Amino acid sequence: MSGWLPTAPCTPAGCVEPVRATASVPRAVLRLTALAALVLAGTALSPFGGRIPAAWVRRWCRLIVRAAGVRVRITGTAPPDGGLLLVANHVSWLDIPLLAAVRPARMLAKAEVRRWPLAGALAARGGALFLERDRLRALPGTVARIAGTLRAGGAVAAFPEGSTWCGRAQGRFRRAVFQAALDAGVPVQPVGLRYRRPDGGPGTAAAFVGEDTLPASVWRVVRTRGLVAEVELRPLIRPGTHPDRRTLARAAQPPAPEPAWTHAALVAGAQVRPLGHDTRGSRPVLRA
Numbered sequence: 548m549s550g551w552l553p554t555a556p557c558t559p560a561g562c563v564e565p566v567r568a569t570a571s572v573p574r575a576v577l578r579l580t581a582l583a584a585l586v587l588a589g590t591a592l593s594p595f596g597g598r599i600p601a602a603w604v605r606r607w608c609r610l611i612v613r614a615a616g617v618r619v620r621i622t623g624t625a626p627p628d629g630g631l632l633l634v635a636n637h638v639s640w641l642d643i644p645l646l647a648a649v650r651p652a653r654m655l656a657k658a659e660v661r662r663w664p665l666a667g668a669l670a671a672r673g674g675a676l677f678l679e680r681d682r683l684r685a686l687p688g689t690v691a692r693i694a695g696t697l698r699a700g701g702a703v704a705a706f707p708e709g710s711t712w713c714g715r716a717q718g719r720f721r722r723a724v725f726q727a728a729l730d731a732g733v734p735v736q737p738v739g740l741r742y743r744r745p746d747g748g749p750g751t752a753a754a755f756v757g758e759d760t761l762p763a764s765v766w767r768v769v770r771t772r773g774l775v776a777e778v779e780l781r782p783l784i785r786p787g788t789h790p791d792r793r794t795l796a797r798a799a800q801p802p803a804p805e806p807a808w809t810h811a812a813l814v815a816g817a818q819v820r821p822l823g824h825d826t827r828g829s830r831p832v833l834r835a
Contacts, residue, residue, distance in 0.1 A: 555710040555718055558757035562713035566752055568745060568772040570616060578769040581614040604651040608644040612776060615768050617641060617742075617753070619648065623780025626650045630697040630733035632724065634799050636742050637706035638714055640764060641752040642740050645754065649738060652702035655693065655724065676703065689815050690727045697731035713754040714742065720800045725792040735784040737799040744771030 570578070589607060593598065612619050626633070626649065627638065633652055635642060643654060653674045661677060676696070678689050693703050707725070708718035728735050744750040752771040755764045781801070789795040 555708075555712045555756065557711070557713040557716075557754065558692040559754075559759040562715060562756060563751050563754050563759070563767070566767060566771050569770050570772045572770075575766070575769045578614060578616045579765070582611065582765070582769070585611050585614055601651050605648050606625070608648040608651075611644040612641055612648070612697040615641065615765070616718040616771065617768065617774045617776050619645065619776050619778065621649065621778040621780070623778075624783075626702075626736040626780065626783065627711075629700050629735065631702040631730055631736055632693075632733060633695060633702060633704040633736045633738055634707050634720070634724070635704070635738035636717060637708050637711045638740055638742060638802055639755045639768075639777060641742075641753055641768070644705075645740060645776055646704045646738060649778060649780065650702050650704075652735070653696055653702060655689075655705040673798075686723055686732045688765065690723055690730075693724065693727035694730040697727060697733045703727070707799070711754070711756050713756050714749060715782065717753070717801065717803060722792040722796045723794040724768065725762045725799070728786070729789075729792055729795065731788045734786055735799055737781040737784065737801065739777075739779035739781060739801045741779075743775040743777060745775070750774060750790075 568782040585607065589611075609619055631650065631652070633646055633650060635646055646652065646654075653676055656675045656677055660675065676689065676692055678685075691759075693705075696703050703724075705724045707720040709721050710718055712718055725735065742750050744752075750771075752774060753764075753768055753776070755761070784795065784798055789798055
């Protein structure tokens with residue numbers, strides 16, 4: 548891996564807490580089956596994506612998350628139509644359907660996602676913009692493609708930390724993707740993503756970090772009972788309010804996690820305040 552790529556210190560062994568409330572194996576298998584069926588259906592219908600109403604896409608994405616046994620809570624004002632850059636902290640593979648449940652968008656993803664079973668084909672057919680992480684020279688071209696999509700009135704979703712974090716800490720938003728929003732003159736919609744246990748405390752069962760494999764992460768999620776995903780639509784950043792990508796990235800950066808998101812607090816089941824203090828996420832996507 549190239550040294551310039553952003554990385555996170557999170558690992559499954561060090562950061563992902565043991566599942567406290569587990570669903571039965573038959574229920575987990577049922578969830579997994581429903582999840583696979585929805586992904587397969589989406590893959591089959593993806594060539595017709597441009598003709599499928601956005602409301603249906605949002606509903607399907609919420610069904611994806613619900614099929615995994617995760618409840619969804621969305622707060623904030625719905626983003627506007629037209630060109631829009633959605634940016635969010637990155638914790639889990641669940642982040643992708645959660646963002647699409649807010650506003651269907653072309654996802655900025657690492658090129659390796661193409662090789663993921665089912666999900667890779669779905670991402671490619673859904674118009675994902677793939678980034679070759681080991682080719683720094685390719686970055687300006689990627690930014691130009693993002694800007695072109697935004698100018699044409701499309702939405703692009705990105706995780707500017709460039710890496711998933713478990714939720715006990717966060718990464719700094721990288722600047723490159725914000726240059727596309729500046730070039731296209733479109734607003735930026737910051738989104739905060741967070742996962743909670745049934746008791747309201749922070750949970751890391753959904754985290755997809757380090758050397759964790761996708762099958763292992765999916766199985767952990769479907770075995771977890773009562774997991775809740777919170778999606779906070781933070782205030783929209785209008786074009787022209789920030790002079791450069793550095794200040795724009797800072798404005799979109801979610802607040803740092805509270806002390807309650809430390810490992811000791813996770814183990815103790817500490818409570819955190821309502822939406823507004825986010826988690827973050829260790830799989831490189833984009834670097835300024």
